[in-house]
Amino acid sequence: MVGFSTAIFSQEKILLQDDFLNNKNGWKLQRDSNFLVDIRNGALHLEKTEKNFTHRGCLWYNKTVPGLNTLEDFSITIYARFISGGDIFEMIDLQWGIRDPASIDRRNDNLYQLSLLFRGEVKLDYFNYKWNYYIRKNVKNILNENGFKPGVLNKYELAQQDGFVIFRVNDKELLKQLSDPIPGNSIGFQQCLKSAWEIDRITVRQLNIPDSKTIVADTTATVQLDRDNATTGNGLKVYPNPFNNTLHINFELEKEETVHLSLIDINGAVLHEHSRKFTTGFQNM
Numbered sequence: 489m490v491g492f493s494t495a496i497f498s499q500e501k502i503l504l505q506d507d508f509l510n511n512k513n514g515w516k517l518q519r520d521s522n523f524l525v526d527i528r529n530g531a532l533h534l535e536k537t538e539k540n541f542t543h544r545g546c547l548w549y550n551k552t553v554p555g556l557n558t559l560e561d562f563s564i565t566i567y568a569r570f571i572s573g574g575d576i577f578e579m580i581d582l583q584w585g586i587r588d589p590a591s592i593d594r595r596n597d598n599l600y601q602l603s604l605l606f607r608g609e610v611k612l613d614y615f616n617y618k619w620n621y622y623i624r625k626n627v628k629n630i631l632n633e634n635g636f637k638p639g640v641l642n643k644y645e646l647a648q649q650d651g652f653v654i655f656r657v658n659d660k661e662l663l664k665q666l667s668d669p670i671p672g673n674s675i676g677f678q679q680c681l682k683s684a685w686e687i688d689r690i691t692v693r694q695l696n697i698p699d700s701k702t703i704v705a706d707t708t709a710t711v712q713l714d715r716d717n718a719t720t721g722n723g724l725k726v727y728p729n730p731f732n733n734t735l736h737i738n739f740e741l742e743k744e745e746t747v748h749l750s751l752i753d754i755n756g757a758v759l760h761e762h763s764r765k766f767t768t769g770f771q772n773m
Contacts, residue, residue, distance in 0.1 A: 500696070500697060501697050502692070502693050503556050503692045504692040506532075508531050508688065509530050511527050515532060522543055524684075531686035531687060533684065533685075533686050534547070534677060534679055534684070534686070535571075536683060539574070539575050539681070540680055548597075551675055552673055553673055556673040556674075557673065557694065558648070558670060558674075559669045559671050560696070561647070561696045562584075563648070563649075563692070564646045564690070565644070565692075566645075567644075567689040567690075568644060568687045569639060569642070569688070570638035570684075570685045571639075571683075572683060574682050575682040576681065577607055578607075579605045579683075580604055580644070581602060582601070582675070582676075583677060583678060584648075584675050585598050585600055594617065597616070598672065599672075600653070600670065601614075601615065601678060602653065602655055602663075608631055609624060609626055609628070610625045610662050611624045612665055627662045630660060634658060636658070643656075643659065644657055653665045653667045675692060696746055696765070738771065738773075739771050740771065741766055742768065743768055744767050745765070748763045749763070
């Protein structure tokens with residue numbers, strides 16, 4: 489006889505939160521003839537002082553976020569304002585993945601970059617020693633309909649969730665694109681054009697974190713397995729009993745969920761645990 493239980497959950501964890509009233513999170517500051525990174529008046533200030541064709545260098549600014557795993561679901565939310573531009577176009581961007589500051593030629597970098605061009609375009613690019621242009625989308629009408637003004641404080645939210653990259657401005661979805669997650673624990677911004685902008689607040693979250701201590705009562709089924717009989721409880725079917733190496737688990741979900749499975753022996757010892765996201769409908773493990 490063994491006990492078998494399932495728990496459905498959706499957790500998130502804040503990994504980084506900053507209002508830039510000081511430099512408590514150790515942001516790397518920089519001041520030279522080309523670039524300025526500073527914390528001033530409760531904001532992180534990023535600026536390139538010369539136009540792209542005058543000085544072709546880029547500021548690849550990144551920050552390692554302890555606990556962040558970009559292979560899994562996560563989100564980056566910033567409240568930011570654009571201060572000045574004057575180059576070939578005006579934009580802000582967000583990067584995530586692996587950024588190796590010690591790599592001069594960026595050979596070890598593996599990054600996604602999502603950019604909002606204020607002329608009305610969203611683009612998602614991938615960098616792995618060279619740029620690969622992933623997707624471009626015209627969002628001018630959406631921005632105009634919502635009265636978007638880059639010079640005021642706006643909410644920009646990027647989320648990687650359920651295999652999609654989702655980008656929202658002021659809670660309005662501008663992009664939802666299928667993508668392959670990449671490993672990493674870094675976020676960043678790329679400053680190649682003459683411009684200045686400020687981040688007033690930032691929050692980085694890891695989404696859908698398994699929590700084995702969370703049991704939802706109305707979605708939890710504990711069953712006793714009778715010899716040579718399959719047992720069903722709350723749509724859960726487990727067989728054969730007894731078993732040697734392979735145990736079959738069937739259940740049905742009304743919506744896409746993350747399910748935590750625990751195999752527990754008669755003494756209450758946990759023999760095996762497994763977490764996985766399932767689609768709607770009948771499941772067979």
